[in-house]
Amino acid sequence: MTVRAGDLSAVLEFVELAWANAGRLAFPLETLEALAELIPCDLIGYAEIDRVNRRILEHDGDGGAEELFWQIIDVHPLCHHQQAYADFSAMRLSDVVSRAQLVRTRVHAEWFAPVGVVAELEVGLTRSRKLTRNFVLSRTSGDFSDRDVAVLQLVAPHLARIHELSRLRGAVEPDERERLTAREAEVLELVAAGLTNAAIAERLWISPGTVKKHLDNVYAKLGVANRAAAVAGTITGPR
Incomplete structure (x- = not known):
């Protein structure tokens, strides 16, 4: 999908803001909030996950659900797709599983339904199956559009570069x-x-x-x- 001129301008503004916000912490709250404005959503998060040693290296939310997270991650439709195909491009939950299929899963019953999530959009900053760095956007009503997918894919390389330079600066x-x-x-x-x-x-x-x-x-x-x-x-x- 071709990104419209207005969206491209908004992407440029977000990228500049993300660079300005970045320091030792690559993605502070201000950057997450700006991304949630660029791509409207009800919940947003970023996490770095060591899939081999099953450790969450960095996240911006409450760690109380970590035990459940490790129980469902391998059967989460998007996580399963990423691991199966090493495809970490911007993708909606609905791109890999139908609503009818999703509501019959444990992931829906124990992960999505309790917080009212009906749609999810993810993008990875690396193609590594062992160490994932993903942004996750969720909605409690309505699905993400093709425009949302295209915009997230467009900003992903910039976010990856910000993360890499922040990591090097800290090293x-x-x-x-x-x-x-x-x-x-x-x-x-x-x-x-x-x-x-x-x-x-x-x-x-x-x-x-x-x-x-x-x-x-x-x-x-x-x-x-x-x-x-x-x-x-x-x-x-x-x-």
Whole structure:
């Protein structure tokens, strides 16, 4: 499905906001709330799950249902599809199971029905079956539209990039880099890769003027005067 111009503008605004919000915590509450506005839903969450050792590494909700979660995850229709086909693209619950089939399952009786959920939309930030990083959006009435699926698929690569840079920022020793926002770190990494301001703008869906503004902030925070000095002083550590 082609995303309409109005939706594309909203996607760009969300992506910029998500970058601005990101720090050591890749997806703070403000980002989740903004995503819930971009794709209207009643419940939203993000979770990192170690499927091998059956551990929830990161989540934003109440851990009281964790025991039940591990009991139903393997038979949850979307989770089953992801594990069977390594397909973590944006997908609705209704894309893999009919309503008539769903209401006869334990997942519906013990997981969805108690909180009134009738529709779910998920996307994964990685294709790994062993370590999943998924956003889950739920509704208590009505299903998600083709537009909702397309928009979530469009923002997913940006969310994956935000997560990766936040992870790398947390893995290095604290130094001047800690003063950079996630977006500034992204711009600096692309400078290190040899991209011009125009190329960076095209890659990140922002204007060349915004790229220049980010670089000016980088120079000020790092106490340097040009691109070469900024790159030489900061781009180190794991890649």
